[in-house]
Each structure stands twice: as C-alpha cells, then as structure tokens.
Amino acid sequence: MTAIQSPPPRQDRPRLRTDPSGSWRAWPLRDRILLGLCWAAGLFLIFVAAAITLYMAFKGIQFLRPNLLWTRPEAAIDQSKSGGFLDPMLGTLLIIVGALAIAAPLGIATAVWLTEYGKPTWLARMVESGVEVIAGTPAIVLALFGLAFFSQGGLGFLSTTGEGGAVFGRSLLICCTVLSLEALPMIVGATREGLMSTPRHVREASYALGKTRAATIHRVLLPTARPNIATGCALGMGRVAGDTAVVLLLGGGTLQLAANGSIPGLNTLQGTGSTLTTYVYANSPSGEGGAPEKAYAAAFLLLLLVLALNWAVDRIARGDGRLGWIR
Structure with a gap:
C-alpha cells in the first residue's frame, strides 16, 4: 500500500504593502514624492485661503462701522x-x-x-x-x-x-x-x-x-x-x-x-x-x-x-x- 505523500510546504510569496495605515517610509521613492506633492498642494491652498481671509478680516474690521x-x-x-x-x-x-x-x-x-x-x-x-x-x-x-x-x-x-x-x-x-x-x-x-x-x-x-x-x-x-x-x-x-x-x-x-x-x-x-x-x-x-x-x-x-x-x-x-x- 503506497503511502500518501503530503504536498511540499508552500513558500509564501512576498506580499505588497497594501495597508493604507502602514508607514510611508516603506513606500517606493516615486510614491513618496507624489505624496509630498499632494501635501504641498493642500497646504498651499490652505495658506492662500487663510491669507485672503485674514487680510480681508484685518482690513474689514479696521474700517467696518455699524x-x-x-x-x-x-x-x-x-x-x-x-x-x-x-x-x-x-x-x-x-x-x-x-x-x-x-x-x-x-x-x-x-x-x-x-x-x-x-x-x-x-x-x-x-x-x-x-x-x-x-x-x-x-x-x-x-x-x-x-x-x-x-x-x-x-x-x-x-x-x-x-x-x-x-x-x-x-x-x-x-x-x-x-x-x-x-x-x-x-x-x-x-x-x-x-x-x-x-x-x-x-x-x-x-x-x-x-x-x-x-x-x-x-x-x-x-x-x-x-x-x-x-x-x-x-x-x-x-x-x-x-x-x-x-x-x-x-x-x-x-x-x-x-x-x-x-x-x-x-x-x-x-x-x-x-x-x-x-x-x-x-x-x-x-x-x-x-x-x-x-x-x-x-x-x-x-x-x-x-x-x-x-x-x-x-x-x-x-x-x-x-x-x-x-x-
């Protein structure tokens, strides 16, 4: 009676990092550059909106009278x-x-x-x-x-x-x-x-x-x-x-x-x-x-x-x- 041989152990393939909460330091260089550009664009828009709002608030409150x-x-x-x-x-x-x-x-x-x-x-x-x-x-x-x-x-x-x-x-x-x-x-x-x-x-x-x-x-x-x-x-x-x-x-x-x-x-x-x-x-x-x-x-x-x-x-x-x- 021939013994049934168990299959050879399966070698786990390396998995890509798909967890969005993972550290960005492990990302490829291109992805990190794109992430940095996205952050820069968002911060720039926030800066422009804040500058307009603060400037107009300073000027408006200064001259606005009831x-x-x-x-x-x-x-x-x-x-x-x-x-x-x-x-x-x-x-x-x-x-x-x-x-x-x-x-x-x-x-x-x-x-x-x-x-x-x-x-x-x-x-x-x-x-x-x-x-x-x-x-x-x-x-x-x-x-x-x-x-x-x-x-x-x-x-x-x-x-x-x-x-x-x-x-x-x-x-x-x-x-x-x-x-x-x-x-x-x-x-x-x-x-x-x-x-x-x-x-x-x-x-x-x-x-x-x-x-x-x-x-x-x-x-x-x-x-x-x-x-x-x-x-x-x-x-x-x-x-x-x-x-x-x-x-x-x-x-x-x-x-x-x-x-x-x-x-x-x-x-x-x-x-x-x-x-x-x-x-x-x-x-x-x-x-x-x-x-x-x-x-x-x-x-x-x-x-x-x-x-x-x-x-x-x-x-x-x-x-x-x-x-x-x-x-």
Whole structure:
C-alpha cells in the first residue's frame, strides 16, 4: 500500500504593502514624492485661503462701522459724506433670493426628468449638453446675451425705459433671470447626484405599495435628496452673490435702489440698483468711487456671507443634525 505523500510546504510569496495605515517610509521613492506633492498642494491652498481671509478680516474690521450697515450710499468725494452700503446689501439679498426662486424649481425639475424619465434619449442628451454649456459660459457672455435679449420692445415691462419707449434691458429682475443660469447647473448636478444615489429597492418598494411614479418622486425621492438639493442651492447662491459682470451690465449701476413701475414690491425689482460686488468694484483703490476703506468693509461683509454659505454646504454634506431644519 503506497503511502500518501503530503504536498511540499508552500513558500509564501512576498506580499505588497497594501495597508493604507502602514508607514510611508516603506513606500517606493516615486510614491513618496507624489505624496509630498499632494501635501504641498493642500497646504498651499490652505495658506492662500487663510491669507485672503485674514487680510480681508484685518482690513474689514479696521474700517467696518455699524453705521455703514443702515445708511444709504451717496455720491460724494469725501468718504465721510458718501454714506454706507445699505442699498448694495439689500440688492445682494434681492439678487440671491430672486435668482434662487427661478433656478431652484427649474433645476430640480430638470434633474428629476433627466434621472427618472430621460426620454426621448436624444432630447435628454441635448438637455445635458445645454446644462454643461451654461456651466462653462463666462459670466460676461451671459450678461451680453441678457442685454441683447431683454432690450427687445416687447420686454419693456421688465426693465427701465427711456423717452420714446426705448428699452434699456437693465433691472434687478433681469439680473435675477440671467444669474439664475449660473446657479442652474449646480442645482441640476447636485439634485441628480442625490436621486441617482437613492437605492433602486426604495423605488421598487414604493411601486409595490401602489404608488405611481409621480407620487414616488414627490413623497420618496425628493425628500431623500433634500441634502443634495440644499447643497446645490447653497452653492448656487454663493455663485450668484459673487458675480460682478452680470450685475454691472444689467443692474443699471445706480448706488441706491431706484424703483420703476407702480406695483408695490415688484417696482423695486423692475428698477435698477447695485450689489456688494459692484460696490466693491466701484470703490476699490483702482475704481472711480474714491472710497477704498468702505470697499474693504463691504468686501469683508461679502466674504462673511460666502463663508456662511460654505459652512452651510459643509454641514449639509456631512448630514449634521443641527441643520435638520434645512433638510
């Protein structure tokens, strides 16, 4: 009877270090160099962001006075007589709210149609391409398009007009309409990401309970994607708040909010005005306003607004319970 021989002992092959928590000193030289470059890039970005924030904070706190927040700007050579930036603050808030009121429903509806329907396919591809084109179009190009489009005679009720019925194509309402195009791609992208990340079995469970597709979208998918929708809206508001070209060309460039029309509330949007960005541009050291100290104060206030939006985006993305009211 032949004895069964046991197999020879297996020699363990050398294993590659795959543990990400392992010491980087054992990595190949090329990987260590790349790791060092990644660290350097991250630290450089942190340094640039901290330098901008600290510099603007130093300048802004130095020149920011409480009376600047509730006094209206005036045209004057002497800074002490040129007033504050109450109207640019209100103009910024009107622009943000107005642009979001247009972009949010349109962006959410577009994302829902692309994700849940997407038929006919050729039309869905054209819509996706259109959103990408808008996202990559410079703001000055959108401003020129808005100026040419809203200067038509039939759209005179949206803007200021001159003698003989000439339509200027400039008003805060037109600014909101054009700036909504800048916020639209962010809302569409964030909403689509939230809808596509929802598991398929959630939809199937809703259908199994007898819910229609429309009811599933309204009662299941959109509530699930609320954090993503809020993130897209916050990013869109930051983009709108920081725009200068569109407001400069389409806002009229007036220091104070100038109403136009007879409908209360709407006449302010039909009139002209400015925002904090155009106020900073006009009163910067290289501008024509001659009030650089107030420009630094307004820039600091605008920076606080952008930082607040970024903070909200970060908390929403992490699902912080303290912002449950947003979700």
